[in-house]
Amino acid sequence: MTINAVKREIPDYIEGYGKVRHYEGAFARKPEGAIAGAKLRCFNSDITDKRVSSVKEAIKASGLKSGMTVSFHHHLRNGDYVVNMVLDACAEMGIKDLTLFPTALFGVHKKVIDHIKSGVVTRIMGSVNGPIGQLVSEGGMEVPVVLRSHGGRPRAVMAGDVHIDVAFIGAPTADKYGNICGTLGKSACGSLGYAFTDADYADKVVVITDNLVDFPAAPVSIPQTKADIVVEVPSIGDPAGIVSGTTKVTRDPLRLLISRYASQLIEASPYFKDGISFQTGAGGIPLAVTAFMKEAMIRKGIKGGFGLGGITGYFVELLREGLVSKLMDVQSFDLDAVKSIGENPNHIEISADWYANPWNCGAAVNMLDVVILGATEVDTDFNANVNTEADGALLHGTGGHQDTAAGAKLTIIAQPLLRGRIPCVTDSVYNVTTPGEVIDAIVTEYGVTINPRRKDLLDAVSGVKDLPIVPIDELAARARKMSGPTDPVKTTDRIIGVVEWRDGTVIDVVRQLKK
Amino acid sequence: MRRTMLYLPGNNPNMLTKGHLFGSDGIILDLEDAVAMVEKDAARILVSRYLKQGEFGNVEVTVRINGIDTEFWKKDLEAVVPMKRLDGIRAPKVDSAETVKILDEEISRLEDKYGVPQGKLKLFCLLETAKGILNAYEIATASPRIAAIIPGGEDLRADLRTERSMDGTELEWARRFVVFAGRAAGVDPLDTVFSRVTDDEGLRKETEFIKQLGFAGKSIIHPNQVRIIHDVFNPTEAEIAKAQKILAAAKEAAERGQGAVTVDGKMVDMPVVKRAEYVLVRAGLA
Numbered sequence: 001m002t003i004n005a006v007k008r009e010i011p012d013y014i015e016g017y018g019k020v021r022h023y024e025g026a027f028a029r030k031p032e033g034a035i036a037g038a039k040l041r042c043f044n045s046d047i048t049d050k051r052v053s054s055v056k057e058a059i060k061a062s063g064l065k066s067g068m069t070v071s072f073h074h075h076l077r078n079g080d081y082v083v084n085m086v087l088d089a090c091a092e093m094g095i096k097d098l099t100l101f102p103t104a105l106f107g108v109h110k111k112v113i114d115h116i117k118s119g120v121v122t123r124i125m126g127s128v129n130g131p132i133g134q135l136v137s138e139g140g141m142e143v144p145v146v147l148r149s150h151g152g153r154p155r156a157v158m159a160g161d162v163h164i165d166v167a168f169i170g171a172p173t174a175d176k177y178g179n180i181c182g183t184l185g186k187s188a189c190g191s192l193g194y195a196f197t198d199a200d201y202a203d204k205v206v207v208i209t210d211n212l213v214d215f216p217a218a219p220v221s222i223p224q225t226k227a228d229i230v231v232e233v234p235s236i237g238d239p240a241g242i243v244s245g246t247t248k249v250t251r252d253p254l255r256l257l258i259s260r261y262a263s264q265l266i267e268a269s270p271y272f273k274d275g276i277s278f279q280t281g282a283g284g285i286p287l288a289v290t291a292f293m294k295e296a297m298i299r300k301g302i303k304g305g306f307g308l309g310g311i312t313g314y315f316v317e318l319l320r321e322g323l324v325s326k327l328m329d330v331q332s333f334d335l336d337a338v339k340s341i342g343e344n345p346n347h348i349e350i351s352a353d354w355y356a357n358p359w360n361c362g363a364a365v366n367m368l369d370v371v372i373l374g375a376t377e378v379d380t381d382f383n384a385n386v387n388t389e390a391d392g393a394l395l396h397g398t399g400g401h402q403d404t405a406a407g408a409k410l411t412i413i414a415q416p417l418l419r420g421r422i423p424c425v426t427d428s429v430y431n432v433t434t435p436g437e438v439i440d441a442i443v444t445e446y447g448v449t450i451n452p453r454r455k456d457l458l459d460a461v462s463g464v465k466d467l468p469i470v471p472i473d474e475l476a477a478r479a480r481k482m483s484g485p486t487d488p489v490k491t492t493d494r495i496i497g498v499v500e501w502r503d504g505t506v507i508d509v510v511r512q513l514k515k
Numbered sequence: 516m517r518r519t520m521l522y523l524p525g526n527n528p529n530m531l532t533k534g535h536l537f538g539s540d541g542i543i544l545d546l547e548d549a550v551a552m553v554e555k556d557a558a559r560i561l562v563s564r565y566l567k568q569g570e571f572g573n574v575e576v577t578v579r580i581n582g583i584d585t586e587f588w589k590k591d592l593e594a595v596v597p598m599k600r601l602d603g604i605r606a607p608k609v610d611s612a613e614t615v616k617i618l619d620e621e622i623s624r625l626e627d628k629y630g631v632p633q634g635k636l637k638l639f640c641l642l643e644t645a646k647g648i649l650n651a652y653e654i655a656t657a658s659p660r661i662a663a664i665i666p667g668g669e670d671l672r673a674d675l676r677t678e679r680s681m682d683g684t685e686l687e688w689a690r691r692f693v694v695f696a697g698r699a700a701g702v703d704p705l706d707t708v709f710s711r712v713t714d715d716e717g718l719r720k721e722t723e724f725i726k727q728l729g730f731a732g733k734s735i736i737h738p739n740q741v742r743i744i745h746d747v748f749n750p751t752e753a754e755i756a757k758a759q760k761i762l763a764a765a766k767e768a769a770e771r772g773q774g775a776v777t778v779d780g781k782m783v784d785m786p787v788v789k790r791a792e793y794v795l796v797r798a799g800l801a
Contacts, residue, residue, distance in 0.1 A: 251713065253738035257537060445536050466538065482532070 006383055006432045008508050016123075016143030017498050023505040026406050026437045031359045036160030039203045041228065049176045050230045055089045055208065058231040059166075062204040066096045068165035071202060073195035074104035075170070075331060076187065079241025082170035082208055084111050085233065091120045099123040101164060103153065103194040103352070104397050105132060108241060116141060125162060126153075127397020128497075136496055137393040139512040145394070145497050147387055147433075150330070151356025151363060151403035152502040154197040159359060161504055167202035169195050169227075170236045174209035175217040178227020182332075182349075183219065183342030185211030187237045190332025190341045191311070192221045196351030199226040210236045219342070221349060244334045249291045249314070250284040254416055254445055259285050262372060262414045262443040263292030264467045267300075268460045269410050271369040274302055277324075278370040279309040279404055282333045285414045286372045290314055297323055308364055309355070309400060311347070316340040319347060328364050330355040330400075356403035358502050365400070365407025373401055375413050377429050380472050382436025382451045384413055385429040387499055390422045392489035392513050394497050398433055402502045405438040410457070414443040423479035423486070425472075430489060432508045433499055442475070449475050490514040516540045516797065517575070517663065517703050518732040518748045519741050524549035525558035525578075531565045537738035538745070541575035546591050547582070547607050555587050559594045566598035577639060579605040583617055592621055596636065597629035603637030603662060608670070610647035615640065615657035622660070634660060639705070643667030644674045648689045655700030664700075665734060666693045668707040679710075683721065694729040703731040712737040722747040750794045758791035758798075765791075 001009050004023040012020050021029075052058050064070065070090075072083050083102065088111075090098060096119045104127045105112065113135055115121045125146040128136050136145055148156055156162045169192075172185035180199075182192040187210055199205050199222045207230045216224070250256065262285070266272055278293070280286035291314070297304065304324040307315045311329040313336030318324045327347045332338045341347045356363050365371075375384035376396070384405075389395045405411040415424055425442065440457060442449040447468030450458045461469060470478075490513070497510030520541035523534040526549070534542050544565065550558040562578060578595045581587035583606075595601055606618050618638060626633050638660040642648050648666060655664050666689045672678060677685040690706065697704030706725040709718045722733060722744050733744055750758070761778050765788045768776040775784045795801035 251739060253537060254533060256739065445533060 004505075004507065006381075006435050006507060008432060010506055010509055011495070014144060014495050014498060014506075014509065017146065017495075021505045023435075023501050023507040026435055026501070029503040029505055031159060035158045036163070036201070038164075038201050050178050050207075050227060051176050052229055052231050055085055055231055055233065056093060058206045058208070058229045059086070059089055059093060059095070061229050062166045062206055064090070064095060064166045064204075066098070069099040069101050069163060071101040071164045071167045071198045072103070073169060073192065073198065074102060074106065075182065075189040075192055075194060076237040076242050077189075078106040078108045079187075079238040080106065080108055080170065081235060081237050082168060083109050085208070086168050087112065087115045087120060091115060091118065096120055097122045099125060101162060102126040103150070104399070105129065107131075113140075127399075128394050129396055133394035137510070137513050138515065139492075139494065139496060141496065144495050144509075147394075147398050147497060147499045149356065149398040149402040149500075149502045150194070150352050150400040151358055151365070152398070152500055152504065154351070154353040154357045155359045155502065156500075156504060157197050157201045158353070158357070159504060164198055164202035166204045166206060167195075167198035168206045168208060169199060169222065171207050171209040172236070173211045173213055173217055174207050174230060175213055175215040175224075176230055177215050178205070178207050178224040178230050179215070179217040179220045180207055180209075180222040180227070181217050181219055182221050183338060185209075187211070187235070187239060187242060188338050188342075189242050190338035191329045191349045193330035193350055193355060194352045195222060197353055204228045206231065208233055208236055210234060243332070243338055249288050252284065255284045256288055257445050258414050258416065258443055259288035260292055261448055261467060262289045262412055263296060264464055265412065265441060265443060265448050265461055266293060266370055266410065267296045268464045268467070269370070269457060270460065271410055272296070272300075272302065275305040276302065276369050277305040277367060278307060278372075279368055279400075279408070280307075280372045281310055282312050283374060285374065287312065287314055289372050289414065290318070294318060294323060305369075306367075308368055309404065311337045311341070313337055316347070319344065328355070356400055356407075356502070358403070358406070363403065363407065365403045368404060368408040370410045370412070371404040371408040372412050372414050373405065374415050375401075375424070375433075377424050377426050378413055378439070378442055379426050379429045379436075380476050381428075382439045382442070382472070383429050383432045384434045384436075384439055385431045386433045387497070388431045388510055390430070390486070392430060392491060392510075394510055398499070402434045402438075405434045406502065410441070411439050412441045412443055413439060417444040417446060417475070417479050418483055421483050423483040425476050425479045427476055431499060431510055435501075435507065442472070444470075444475065446470050446475065446478065516732070516799075517705055518797075519735050519744050520575070520577070520705065520732065521735050521738065521741065522549065522579070522708070525562045526550050526554045528561065531561065531569065534738070535571040535574045537741050539574060539735065539738070539741045540732065541577060542571065543577050543579050543605055543734070545579045546587070547579045555581070559587075559591055563594040563598065566595055566600050569600070571600060575602045576600055577603040577605045577637075579607065582606075582608040583614060584608065589621060592625055596622060596625040596631060601636065603639055605639040605641065607641045608643050608647070609640040609654055610642070610644045611650050612653045612657035615654055615661070619658045619660060636660065637662035639663045639665065641665050641667055642689075642693065643670035645671070648692055651693050651696030652699055655696050655702045661700070661702050663703040663705045663731070664693055664697050665705045666690055666707050668710070671707075681717075690725065690728055690730070698729060704729065706730045706733040708734045708736050709740065710736065712739065715739075715743055718743050719747060748797060750798045754794055755798050755800065758794035761787060761791040762795070
């Protein structure tokens with residue numbers, strides 16, 4: 001056992017995970033060695049059509065066998081048919097013991113539970129939410145799941161921590177030679193940013209499309225040079241689950257209040273000037289913060305630099321109105337974003353590696369001024385938990401939380417003090433996803449709480465009209481008083497989840513719930 | 516300042532906990548219209564507990580009790596008057612000085628009984644009938660407790676045998692009359708609620724109108740209305756600068772023993788000085 005830099009007691013070896021490299025600090029670990037790559041392949045002019053007739057044929061041609069690692073991207077979100085389609089085929093073909101390495105899973109992938117129970121899938125490296133999370137939390141898998149951030153995942157692949165045997169890439173549009181486009185077709189999803197690493201580093205890449213077009217497909221996101229096999233299917237997803245309609249700013253007064261405080265904090269910070277870059281995401285509070293920031297930018301005559309991350313129609317509007325000059329888009333959330341990335345050269349598709357990987361020559365998050373994040377809970381050391389719920393069950397993936405927090409100059413966690421009766425500010429979070437070292441402020445309906453590490457920020461916000469400043473201990477005490485005592489989560493010693501920091505060190509572990 | 520007084524349903528713990536956070540000048544814990552008959556007792560207990568334990572920051576805290584024509588009003592007062600954090604009572608359907616007298620006597624009796632300083636609790640009177648409006652001045656001067664008079668909305672419309680219109684024509688005269696009565700009596704005239712909670716532009720327009728009439732503020736039913744109303748009532752930076760200039764000039768003139776002075780070519784006399792002082796009050800600078 002070792003106590004790591006966020007005071008968590010972690011074993012030096014975890015069954016099913018291996019030897020632990022302990023977390024030592026947000027920027028402590030430096031890489032060594034060379035990038036781990038995919039197998040070399042050779043296609044000559046005798047192969048001008050990579051199509052096969054079915055998913056099963058594609059699996060067969062890829063050489064996928066029991067015990068291998070398969071990867072998927074999550075751009076089709078809750079409309080995705082690809083994961084279920086491939087795993088069902090694997091099950092029918094008698095392939096077992098697979099490691100599932102998705103960029104994220106959604107409710108639509110509930111069927112994975114059947115494949116876990118039947119032994120088709122024996123290991124998951126990626127987010128497990130909803131019913132899959134519950135199953136894993138109750139000990140439903142033999143080996144622990146490994147949770148990595150959006151930047152930690154490409155890092156793990158490039159460092160050789162994970163090797164992808166076969167990547168299955170759902171393609172809204174493709175041609176017979178494997179050029180892929182995300183912005184066209186009935187299942188258009190916009191950016192394909194999360195699929196790039198898989199296309200680059202998998203031994204075999206299978207392109208699954210429901211919109212086969214004449215060669216060459218254009219515009220190209222992922223080129224033919226990465227694709228081994230192409231298969232056409234009737235549908236790769238349900239458009240209603242892939243993209244939402246136009247995202248509207250919330251009218252919930254509590255969320256608006258929190259958003260206004262967050263916006264006031266940003267406005268008072270030294271970063272609120274021409275060229276400001278920000279990532280705010282698609283949730284209710286982040287979107288409202290963007291709306292308030294827009295008001296403030298117009299009021300003060302400030303023009304922003306770039307908007308980053310998951311892009312919504314609201315960001316597209318900022319781009320059109322000249323309030324940001326570029327959008328760097330790793331995931332397009334709604335129809336407006338999908339349309340814009342297809343048409344506007346200032347709306348740039350970026351890979352997860354480009355977005356957030358700590359081990360390359362500089363990710364986009366490094367250039368970020370401000371990020372607004374949520375969390376299920378934060379503690380008096382400003383550590384944030386996004387992976388587990390108050391009942392101790394794995395519920396959310398890490399997403400870009402760690403990466404943007406580490407990169408941005410101002411990282412804000414904005415959320416209500418309580419959700420129902422559950423306090424969101426505690427003395428010690430159940431699990432650490434992101435260390436307080438990289439979190440600068442918490443914003444609740446009670447005001448702004450600044451990490452004492454950031455005295456400069458505290459000075460900047462002191463005296464701002466109508467912006468209450470609440471010390472962290474006072475905030476935690478208030479949450480405690482309002483929620484009353486809560487029973488601690490009861491767990492066994494068995495580790496069912498490993499939370500990696502973006503550099504591949506283990507920042508925390510999740511233990512099996514006692515039934 | 517009473518630019519905004521936010522109604523919070525007395526049977527909703529979530530709203531009672533968080534209602535004071537939205538920046539309104541006052542909150543009204545409602546035991547009357549927001550609470551169904553079967554929940555009257557439960558709401559009264561809840562509101563009483565919140566007044567005892569709850570934190571409400573710096574806002575003015577009032578409770579709207581049930582009307583004196585109901586069986587609840589005495590129980591309502593008994594439950595809330597002893598609570599330290601209470602600043603006043605909002606009474607519905609006040610239509611004469613006699614109603615004020617009845618309320619005043621009961622509140623005084625309870626203040627004595629519970630050791631609350633005599634006269635501490637202010638009275639906010641809702642004038643919800645034609646008779647109440649016509650008696651506005653008499654009501655506003657019936658007790659030193661009176662802090663504000665407020666024209667009714669829906670109840671008044673019903674009493675007038677009319678309906679709600681988009682521009683509020685039916686309430687126009689009552690509004691003007693309440694402003695006159697309130698200002699004559701030296702109490703705040705406060706406007707009724709604006710019920711279309713998603714119509715931000717409509718609210719802004721109505722607030723500009725009632726501010727121009729002379730109202731000191733508005734009752735509100737949704738936290739999102741606070742900011743819009745404050746935007747209208749808050750003086751602009753130019754207005755503040757002008758007010759400060761006027762007051763400086765007036766002070767200087769007074770020190771030199773002069774009466775009226777001129778600022779930017781306009782004569783500054785007492786009414787102008789008073790208005791300038793009021794601008795700074797509204798800006799939170801005085």
